[in-house]
Amino acid sequence: MKILHRLLVIGKSTSKSAIPFGPFNFATQTRWMKPANTAQTRLENRTRDLKLDRLTANRRRLNLILNLHRLVSTRKRGPFVAIQSLSKLAPQAGIKTLPAGAFIRKYPHIFEVFTHPAYHNRCFRFTQKFTALIREEEVMIAQLEQDSVTRIKNLLLMSVNGTLHLHSLRLIRDELGFPENFRESIIRKYNTDFKMVDLELVELAVKECERPSMVAEVEKWREKEYTERWLSEFEVKYLFPINFPTGFRKGAGFKDKLNNWQRMSYIKPYEKTNIVNVRSCGGVERYEKRAVGIIHELLSLTVEKMVRVERLAHFRKDLGIEVNIRELLLNHPGIFYISTKGDSQMVYLREAYDSQGCLIEPNRIYNVRRKLLEVILMGSRNTRGFNLEREVQEKETRIVKGNENKSSKVDGDFVIPILEKC
Known part of the structure; x- marks a missing residue:
């Protein structure tokens, strides 16, 4: 027993x-049972990049406020909203975690609360500083119209049939730096460059023999590596920049597989040749490497070198990357990084960002958007840019006190790191 x-x-x-x-x-x-090895498990077990995750969280807060600004600015009564009715607009803008009143109090540099002169109720509007930055971004996008034309040409030259759906471009309009009405202000305006095949389909107006030859950004990097680092042409011809996150673990044989993949030939994004035969020797790997090159070039064309993963799926047929995009991005952690902060997944081009989460080569639109992000990160703190009058008065009182008592020590100005090391 x-x-x-x-x-x-x-x-x-x-x-x-x-x-x-x-x-x-x-x-x-x-x-x-063997442990599952899927895209979801690799996404959960990947090595995190805290700088890019923090940038994604801050960008999500900025997008919520920009969505609220679009809703408020289109109101017929004026660019202001009563605080009582804000609870109805907040869910439309995606604000679901905080009450409407707490959200306004959290960002006093963005929202200005006042009493309506006629109805005598509490309302809010956006500050002049914030609206001025939004207008500055719109003016900057209008000035860089030729850059938008070049980006559309590059995407059309990368496409399989030479056409693109406007719905796909509309989804990443902000990432590409296009104006809101880019269909009329760019595509129809430059009718010598573009031609509308259908209501939602655009192609190049020039003949195939007269189309310009574009050079991918990775090709420029390879030429720089070839001339500056004195590498052989065999090593550089199909090379991609690799930058693994801190703490990334390399398994046995990982280095040899990476070197073989780097030296493997593939059809480059702007090359128009026959379709890759998947059944041939290394056909699957070459097809995936071509997809990596196309996504790399697409991210290089964006303003901030990032885009939402689910929006890349709309370019699968037009650009000929009919693979599992998320799984492809996870298979190359040294080139791309997927951040899951917030309600969406953002993919970043790792080589474009430094160790502090800032663009290595910033552009003018990025600089304006960075200023908008600074206003978000200020929170409820009194800072140098928004309290100039108070700062002048404090300096005058300090000078008076210093003249009265020169032996007393006066502390210097305390500067808050706005971007927290970017």
Whole structure:
């Protein structure tokens, strides 16, 4: 009886099946399932980049405020909203975690609360500083109209059939730096460069023999590596810049696989040749490497070198990257990084960002958006840019006190790091 009791105790502690362990099934084999190796598990177990995750969280806060600004600015009564009715607009802008009143109090440099002169109720509007930055971004995008034309040409030259759906471009309009009405202000305006095949389909107006030859950004990087680092042409011809996050673990044989993949040839984004034969030797790997090159070039064309992962799926047929995009991005952590902060997944081009989460080569639109992000990160703090009058008065009082008592020490101005090291 003691032996049977011990067997039952051991069975209860080890077995998870509905049938308890006993003397009649002790010889039964237990099958252990292999751990799942899917895109979701690799996404959860990937090495995190805290700088890019923090940037994604801050960008999400900025997008919520910009959505609220679009809703408020289109109101017929004026660019202001009563605080009582803000609870109705907040869910439309995506604000669901905080009450509307707490959200306004959290950003006093963005929202200005006042009493309506006629109705005598509490309302809010956006500050002049914030609206001035938004207008500055719109003016900057209008000035860089030729850059938008070049980006559309590059995307059309990368496409399989030479056409693109406007719906796909509309989804990443902010990432590409296009104006809101880019269909009329760019595509129809430059009718010598673009031609509307359908209501939602655009192609190049010039003939195929007269189309310009574009050079991918990675090709420029390869030429720089070839001339400055004196690398051989065999090593540089199909090379991609690799920058793994801190703490990335490389398994056995990882370096050899990476070197073989870097030296493997592929059809480059702007090359128009026959379709890759997947059944040929290395056809699948070459097809995936071409997809990596296309996504790399697409991210290089964006303003901030990042885009939402789900919006890349709309370019699969037009650009010929009919693969599992998220799985492809996770297979190359040294080139791309997926951040899951917030309600969406953002993919970043790792080579474009430094160790502090800032663009290595910023552009003018990025600089304006960075100023908008600064206003978000200020929170409820009194800073140098928004309290100039108070600062002048404090300096005058300090000078007076210093003249009265020169022996007393006056502390210097405390400057808050706005971007927290970018």
